[in-house]
């Protein structure tokens with residue numbers, strides 16, 4: 001993990017990009033940052049007692065896994081998330097996906113790396129794997145947000161991005177399905193023809209029920225992967 005830390009330091013010192021003039025949320029003037037101090041202060045970072053599976057803050061009750069994750073048969077080893085998915089973050093991620101503000105991915109990657117380093121896991125990671133989008137979705141959107149974050153994370157850490165995990169079925173939006181239905185729909189949604197060896201950081205932008213990252217993790221483990229750390233930027237409230 002030491003090398004990651006050194007690279008993170010470089011990232012903060014260099015701040016090569018992006019050089020923004022206005023805050024992505026409120027459009028007030030900023031100097032080379034994506035977010036102004038007011039917006040930054042409004043973001044709910046996940047701190048204190050957080051779920052070891054999804055990164056949600058656990059305000060009361062079960063620990064170390066939250067109520068939502070208790071019923072999930074999870075195939076990855078650990079899950080972390082930087083912020084809570086509230087109105088502020090919704091806007092940020094909306095801008096990110098639909099207004100082509102790809103540079104937000106750079107900020108997200110920086111925060112995600114900080115979280116990974118803070119975990120202080122005794123694991124040497126070998127590759128970064130983005131949760132894939134189905135080709136049709138990719139074509140309509142023009143980019144995969146998870147892949148974009150992964151590439152920035154790769155620049156910051158020197159770890160390679162492995163995109164050999166593919167999404168082969170284009171599932172309907174999952175938000176109306178129960179977690180069991182999601183599981184069924186997703187169980188054959190991903191394909192991996194060759195093993196991605198060793199320890200993986202699995203990247204997505206949002207963690208909702210975890211069904212998607214879990215289906216990816218199952219496929220990766222079936223094919224012989226080692227430790228899987230799921231890292232998302234935001235997790236549902």
Ligand SMILES: [Zn+2]
Nearest residue numbers: 023026036039
């Ligand atoms: Zn702002």
Ligand SMILES: [Zn+2]
Nearest residue numbers: 051054066069
């Ligand atoms: Zn959880």
